Amino acid sequence: MAPSAIETVTVPVPEVSALKLQVLKGQYKEAPTTFDKDAETGKKGFEAAKYPHYLPTWNRGQYYQPLQPFEHVDHGKDADPSFPNLLPEGSTVTHLTPTIGTEVKGIQLTSLNSAGKDELARLVAERKVVAFRNQDFADLPIEKALEFGGYFGRHHIHPTSGSPEGHPEIHLVHRGAGDNTIDQYFANRISSVAWHSDVSYEQQPPGTTFLYILDKPETGGDTLFVDAAEAYQRLSPLFQERLHGLQATHSGIEQVNASAARGGIKRREPVVNTHPIVRTHPTTGEKALYVNPQFTRDIVGLKKEESDAILKFLYDHLAYGADFQTRVKWEEGTVVVWDNRVTQHSALIDWKDGQRRHLARITPQAERPFETPFKA
Numbered sequence: 001m002a003p004s005a006i007e008t009v010t011v012p013v014p015e016v017s018a019l020k021l022q023v024l025k026g027q028y029k030e031a032p033t034t035f036d037k038d039a040e041t042g043k044k045g046f047e048a049a050k051y052p053h054y055l056p057t058w059n060r061g062q063y064y065q066p067l068q069p070f071e072h073v074d075h076g077k078d079a080d081p082s083f084p085n086l087l088p089e090g091s092t093v094t095h096l097t098p099t100i101g102t103e104v105k106g107i108q109l110t111s112l113n114s115a116g117k118d119e120l121a122r123l124v125a126e127r128k129v130v131a132f133r134n135q136d137f138a139d140l141p142i143e144k145a146l147e148f149g150g151y152f153g154r155h156h157i158h159p160t161s162g163s164p165e166g167h168p169e170i171h172l173v174h175r176g177a178g179d180n181t182i183d184q185y186f187a188n189r190i191s192s193v194a195w196h197s198d199v200s201y202e203q204q205p206p207g208t209t210f211l212y213i214l215d216k217p218e219t220g221g222d223t224l225f226v227d228a229a230e231a232y233q234r235l236s237p238l239f240q241e242r243l244h245g246l247q248a249t250h251s252g253i254e255q256v257n258a259s260a261a262r263g264g265i266k267r268r269e270p271v272v273n274t275h276p277i278v279r280t281h282p283t284t285g286e287k288a289l290y291v292n293p294q295f296t297r298d299i300v301g302l303k304k305e306e307s308d309a310i311l312k313f314l315y316d317h318l319a320y321g322a323d324f325q326t327r328v329k330w331e332e333g334t335v336v337v338w339d340n341r342v343t344q345h346s347a348l349i350d351w352k353d354g355q356r357r358h359l360a361r362i363t364p365q366a367e368r369p370f371e372t373p374f375k376a
Contacts, residue, residue: 031058032263034162039178046177046354051138051214054360056162056172064268067202070154072367074207076121076283083123085116100128100227100343101326109135109335110148117151120337121208125283129225129338129345131328137212137335138360142167145362152208153364156199159252159268160259168267170360173211173347177356185349192349195226195319196294197340198363201252203273206340207366213330215358220351223328228288229342230324231317232278237376240278240287244374247274247300248291248311255295274300276371277314281342288342289314290369318344330359341366 033056040055042048049055087093091106102123109132112120124130137145146155146169155169162172175181185192198206211223232240252270259266277299279290293315299307328336338345340363351357 031060031265033058034179034262035174035176036178040176040356044178046356049177049215049356049358051358053142054138054164054170054172054214054358056174057165058162058265059165059168060265062168062265062267064157066269066271067204069203069368070365072153072204072207072365074121074282074367075118075152076125076208079118079122080115081122083119085113086119086123095127096326097324099230099324100225101328102127102130103133104130105133107132109137110140110144114151121152122283124208124337124339125281125342128227128229128343129326129328129336132335132337133331134333135212135335136333137210138214138333142170145360146170149210149362149364151364153206153366154204156202156206156363156365157267158199158363159256159266159270160264164360169362171363173357173359173361175349175357177354179353182349182351182353193224193319193346194294195224195315195344195346196292197228197290197344198361199252200275200290200292200295200340201250201255201271201273202365203271204365204368205275206363208337208364209340210335210337210362211359212335213332213359215356216330216332217351217355217357220348221330221357222348222350223330223336223345224348225326225328225338225343225345226318226321227324227326227342228290228318228344229281229284229286231321232287232289234317234321234324241374241376243277243289244371246277246302248277249274249297249300250295251297252295272297275369278371279341279369280372281339282367284342285372286342287372289318290341291315292318292344341369 038044039046040049094103157168158171163170251272256266256270277291278287280287291314
């Protein structure tokens, strides 16, 4: 049974160093890259990557033991809801939609004290997605960026993605300048939209999450977000009540298999976990839909056709809910902070071939999803 809002897991929190890779003898060879290294270093007529130390590597010598439970502290619970340390006089706050999405200017995340970081967690829990402009985050040494993100939870190490050399805790989103593959991408599909909540298959999936821009195309490459709490609120009370108590399986097997099929890496054995379809946020108490087409596979206890029908309805409800979605347009120096517990997102692949899109994600894990009783 998932823990309640007041229960804690007593397993000590491992330090990041305790999660570091085991080096397997004779397996130092890097997996095949998916970008043109010459183009990224400024050859072949392209500008060099602005942050070459953030270019992705895939080291076959990285292997980790299964993740162990840990006690997560949600820093937003006790934060001052007036945000005096996060949003001082002179900062500019613009809400993008009524329920989701806020843009903040006039502060530096890297200057926040502990109280400011607590307020950051609370603001993000309430507004779901917050874009901070004109930040110096990408210019920090990677170790300092990880230290900042580690305040919000244990770092997740992705099982298959590229990462900067020596820093597997950073998940990279990268399409290189020389990767003329966008036309190829759409050869067998009509859309790049792929709604998901990051690595929801983990026993303790991410909470407060950071994504910051390194290089961007001239235009395009925006990120869409959907408010899964508002999506839950739009349902009828009878349907909400029926969803309560249902559990869905989330699988990481397919992601690892896809990596293997293209010659990629596997840092850890894939897992399958069950989570409530309706989860509760520990700070706000909001209930949100917690299923996504990338990682959710079925509803426990239902026959396949029953499960498929309900999941398809929920996926469509989230995807078509333009009136509870927001769109972030990337600008140089932008850091987007969102709460993976109550949102889903999708990148858009819509820019011209020959342009680079390069971002880095820090992904602190949170509590195991839990559900509180239904109230009409």
